[in-house]
Amino acid sequence: MKSNTFGWILLAPTIVVLFFFGVLPFLYVVYVSFHQWNPFAANPNMIYNAAGNFRQIVFDSAFLASLGVTVAFVFFAVLTEVVVGYVLAQAFMSDFPGKAFFRTIHTLPLIIAPIIVGSIWKLMTTPSIGIIPHLLQSSVGFDLNIGQSAAAAFIITITMDIWHWTPLVTLTLIAALVSLPPDPFEQAQIDGAGKWQIFWHITLPMIAPAVMATVFIRLMDALRIVDEVLMLTGGGPGSATRYIGVHIFREVFPRTNYGYGSAISVVVLYLTIVVCWLLYTGMLAPRKPRKG
Amino acid sequence: MASKIENIEKPIDILDDGKAPPIAEKSGFLPIETNWFDRLFISVVIWVAMSLLWFRFVEPMGLSIWISNVIALTLATFIIAKG
Numbered sequence: 439m440k441s442n443t444f445g446w447i448l449l450a451p452t453i454v455v456l457f458f459f460g461v462l463p464f465l466y467v468v469y470v471s472f473h474q475w476n477p478f479a480a481n482p483n484m485i486y487n488a489a490g491n492f493r494q495i496v497f498d499s500a501f502l503a504s505l506g507v508t509v510a511f512v513f514f515a516v517l518t519e520v521v522v523g524y525v526l527a528q529a530f531m532s533d534f535p536g537k538a539f540f541r542t543i544h545t546l547p548l549i550i551a552p553i554i555v556g557s558i559w560k561l562m563t564t565p566s567i568g569i570i571p572h573l574l575q576s577s578v579g580f581d582l583n584i585g586q587s588a589a590a591a592f593i594i595t596i597t598m599d600i601w602h603w604t605p606l607v608t609l610t611l612i613a614a615l616v617s618l619p620p621d622p623f624e625q626a627q628i629d630g631a632g633k634w635q636i637f638w639h640i641t642l643p644m645i646a647p648a649v650m651a652t653v654f655i656r657l658m659d660a661l662r663i664v665d666e667v668l669m670l671t672g673g674g675p676g677s678a679t680r681y682i683g684v685h686i687f688r689e690v691f692p693r694t695n696y697g698y699g700s701a702i703s704v705v706v707l708y709l710t711i712v713v714c715w716l717l718y719t720g721m722l723a724p725r726k727p728r729k730g
Numbered sequence: 731m732a733s734k735i736e737n738i739e740k741p742i743d744i745l746d747d748g749k750a751p752p753i754a755e756k757s758g759f760l761p762i763e764t765n766w767f768d769r770l771f772i773s774v775v776i777w778v779a780m781s782l783l784w785f786r787f788v789e790p791m792g793l794s795i796w797i798s799n800v801i802a803l804t805l806a807t808f809i810i811a812k813g
Contacts, residue, residue: 489785489795496786708778715775723762 471701478694491701501702503677504685505709507592511681512660515599519656520649522600523607530608531615545605552602556669559598563670570594584671588678591671595679598666603659607652614648615641650721654714661710682706758813769813773806 471491473484495501530541547555562568563584571582584591618641626636642649664683667673673680673688680688686706690699758764760772777799784798 489781492782493785493789496782705782708775712775712779715771719762 467700467703470697471704473697475697476694477696484697487697491698492705494698495701495705500677500680501682501685504680504682507678507680508661508682511592511596511599511663511679512657515596515603515660516653516656518596518600519604519607520653523604523652524611524649526604526608527611527615530612544608547602548605548609550602552663552665553669555598555602556666559594559601559666560670563594584675586675588675591675591679595667595670595681598670599660599663602666603656607656610648610652611645614645618644646721650718653717657714657717658710661706760809760813764813766810769810770806772813773802773809776805776809777802 470484472487472489474487474490475484476482526544530537550558562570563582565571565581565583565585568582574580574582582590582594584594622640622644623636626640631639662683663681664687667679667681667684668687671679673684682702686699686702689695689702758769760769762768764772780798780802781795784793784795788798789795
């Protein structure tokens with residue numbers, strides 16, 4: 439048997455499953471996005487709307503506002519997760535007492551379901567019973583109320599996401615750092631390179647593919663955050679934490695506006711792909727040699 | 731451990747049967763090396779972006795979305811051929 443045929447046979451189950459559970463639903467969402475469809479309206483049938491939903495999206499101030507806060511959320515959350523994750527990965531690369539214990543403890547948030555994370559943080563941030571408002575009040579006199587302060591709610595959702603997902607970044611970066619060959623580092627040290635130079639010219643270029651893969655995963659996850667935020671703030675106060683996932687949820691489920699919700703989903707998918715592609719092209723794609 | 735690793739036979743590369751044609755990378759006006767699928771992808775991305783921006787800023791002035799589609803199609807042909 440040719441090795442190529444053998445490869446396709448091995449891939450076949452995955453391709454079949456991906457087609458039925460990934461490609462077909464995606465095509466159906468694209469199909470629905472070109473229709474008006476509210477199954478609980480006077481006319482429950484799908485009505486072909488051409489690009490009407492997309493025409494509506496670009497003028498939808500709630501959608502555009504939600505896109506704005508989502509971009510801010512993703513930027514701060516993912517950037518902080520990568521930086522903190524790298525620092526923790528470097529810390530776990532060196533030996534210290536209780537390393538295995540701390541590594542286990544720091545990985546625990548990963549195994550908690552997002553809805554539980556949301557409820558834990560809701561308990562911790564509820565004024566009068568939460569530990570965080572209590573500590574902030576007793577230490578610096580700050581009155582934290584995420585039900586009233588838009589900025590506080592926004593920062594707390596970012597903090598929650600960082601707490602939940604930094605361990606994933608740490609684990610992937612530990613895997614990347616462990617796989618690095620020691621020779622370039624030894625040679626750099628012999629040549630008298632400083633820590634910053636070693637990081638910038640050796641470590642970072644060598645772990646760049648792992649960093650980018652992690653950023654892509656986190657970017658896609660952060661862009662579609664729903665359950666944690668829905669549990670913690672419900673998208674409020676006002677629309678301060680009404681991220682795009684929450685916006686789609688509210689459009690599709692309480693308002694049963696399936697056509698418009700699908701159109702928003704398609705636009706968000708488009709934006710996610712474009713952002714990831716731009717990041718990949720900017721950081722990793724092979725460039726043409728300069729002439730002259 | 732090292733001896734165990736040495737004893738492992740060379741793994742089968744299921745993607746390389748020695749006959750598969752290499753993907754043709756092209757050097758056009760785009761600043762990155764691309765194959766035809768990359769250039770098709772770039773064209774679709776530009777088409778969608780143009781359509782959404784057209785809906786928002788140009789269509790209210792009375793110009794049909796079909797003008798945007800024709801421009802995008804022309805651009806796509808150019809990118810795929812020369813990109």
